[in-house]
Amino acid sequence: MSRNTLEKVLYDLSTSGANKKKFAEDPEKYLSRYQLAEDEHALILNYKVRELADLGVNTMLTWGFWLQAGKSNRDYLKIMKREEA
Numbered sequence: 001m002s003r004n005t006l007e008k009v010l011y012d013l014s015t016s017g018a019n020k021k022k023f024a025e026d027p028e029k030y031l032s033r034y035q036l037a038e039d040e041h042a043l044i045l046n047y048k049v050r051e052l053a054d055l056g057v058n059t060m061l062t063w064g065f066w067l068q069a070g071k072s073n074r075d076y077l078k079i080m081k082r083e084e085a
Contacts, residue, residue, distance in 0.1 A: 003056045010061035
C-alpha cells in the first residue's frame with residue numbers, strides 16, 4: 001500500500017473541480033492515472049474511508065472525499081467510530 005499515492009488521489013480530488021467532475025463521470029478512468037494496487041483502487045471506489053484512515057491516510061482528506069460524494073458528516077463520524085452508518 002502506498003499511503004502517499006492514496007493521499008495524492010484524495011488531495012487531487014479535493015482541490016480541483018475538474019478532477020471531481022472526471023472522477024464522477026468515470027471513476028475507473030480517472031483512477032487509472034495513478035499507480036494504485038487493486039485493493040487501493042477498491043477502497044477509493046467504494047468510499048472505504050475507515051480503511052483508508054487505518055492505512056494512515058490523513059483523515060482531513062478522507063473526510064473531504066466523503067463529503068464530496070454528498071455523504072453526511074453524521075455517517076462519516078459513525079464509520080470512523082466503527083458504528084454502523
